[in-house]
Each structure stands twice: as C-alpha cells, then as structure tokens.
Amino acid sequence: MHCTAMATRRASSVLSSLPSSGALLNRTSRTNAFLHGRCISTGQPKKVNVQSLVEADSGAVGTKFYHLSNTALLVAAPLALFLSPSPLTFPLDLFLGVAFPVHGHIGINYIISDYVPRASRPLARYVLLGATTVTVLGLLKLNLSGPGLTETYKSLWRAEKKEEA
Numbered sequence: 509m510h511c512t513a514m515a516t517r518r519a520s521s522v523l524s525s526l527p528s529s530g531a532l533l534n535r536t537s538r539t540n541a542f543l544h545g546r547c548i549s550t551g552q553p554k555k556v557n558v559q560s561l562v563e564a565d566s567g568a569v570g571t572k573f574y575h576l577s578n579t580a581l582l583v584a585a586p587l588a589l590f591l592s593p594s595p596l597t598f599p600l601d602l603f604l605g606v607a608f609p610v611h612g613h614i615g616i617n618y619i620i621s622d623y624v625p626r627a628s629r630p631l632a633r634y635v636l637l638g639a640t641t642v643t644v645l646g647l648l649k650l651n652l653s654g655p656g657l658t659e660t661y662k663s664l665w666r667a668e669k670k671e672e673a
C-alpha cells in the first residue's frame with residue numbers, strides 16, 4: 509500500500525503514538541514507513557521486478573539505489589568533469605549515463621506519489637518509465653558511438669574550432 513495514503517489515514521494515530529517529540533519514524537507496514545513526510549522502505553527489501561521499476565519510489569529500488577545514487581552522483585559527476593578527457597572518462601560516462609536517469613526516475617516517482625492524483629498515478633509512472641528507458645538508451649548511444657556525456661557537456665563551454673580554408 510502507498511505510504512501517502514497510509515500517512516494521511518494514520519496521521520492522527522501516528523502523532524498520538526509518538527513516544528517523544530524526537531521520534532519521527534513510524535512503521536505503516538512491514539516494508540514501508542513514513543519519515544519527514546516521505547515514504548521510505550524499511551526491513552527486508554522487496555524483490556526487484558518490473559513493478560519495482562514502475563513504482564520506483566518504494567521497495568528495494570526506491571530506497572537502496574536512490575540513496576546510493578545520491579552519494580555516487582555527488583562524487584562521480586564533479587570527478588567526471590574534472591578528469592575529462594582521460595582514460596577514466598569512458599567508464600565514468602557509462603556509469604553516469606545510467607545513474608542520472610535512474611536517479612531522476614526514482615526522484616520523479618516520489619513527486620508522482622506526492623502530487624499526482626491516485627487515479628492518474630499508474631499512467632504517469634508508465635510514461636515516466638518510457639522516458640527513462642529512452643534517456644538511458646540515448647545516453648548509451650552518446651557514450652558508445654559519440655563524444656560521450658562529459659565531453660558533450662563540456663563542449664557547451666568550449667570555443668568552436670575554426671575551420672581552415
């Protein structure tokens with residue numbers, strides 16, 4: 509069950525059951541909890557399957573990879589910009605080409621859970637999954653047969669080479 513609905517329904521009981529003002533985490537099911545207004549996963553992670561890619565803000569993908577991707581992007585993105593061009597650029601580009609869209613996919617799923625009406629959520633999530641898939645494939649093409657993600661980004665600030673007559 510989605511935490512957003514659970515949270516609304518349980519808001520009063522959650523508040524009254526808080527042992528102290530410092531207690532912010534309350535379990536709403538075996539695998540989901542409500543923390544700082546956000547649904548997070550707790551306990552045993554769910555199996556990674558198609559449904560966990562569609563509803564990517566819950567279960568194993570939603571929490572483990574999201575938190576991992578936050579830290580990894582924080583390190584890998586500036587590193588790629590600083591090191592490029594170098595032999596490390598290609599592996600970093602390959603990583604970023606997947607990590608950026610997947611991180612965005614999970615983050616936007618959180619936004620869908622928070623703001624999209626319940627009835628429209630499945631459609632919104634499938635459209636997003638399509639957009640994420642196309643983005644991963646596009647960035648993969650750029651990295652495998654083009655100048656790569658980082659060099660493409662950096663080229664925005666590079667002066668164009670003048671063609672010799």
Ligand code: HEM
Nearest residue numbers: 578581582583585586608609611612613614615616618619
């Ligand atoms: C260097 C690159 C990036 C870093 C270090 C980064 C880091 C973060 C962090 C720390 C959060 C907050 C996570 C949390 O609430 O627990 C976040 C949220 C988010 N990020 Fe990124 N991010 C990066 C790039 C991107 C990109 C390229 C997208 C593209 C779609 C994106 C989309 C989002 C979304 C949608 C959220 C959720 C916002 C919300 O909770 O309201 N991020 N990011």
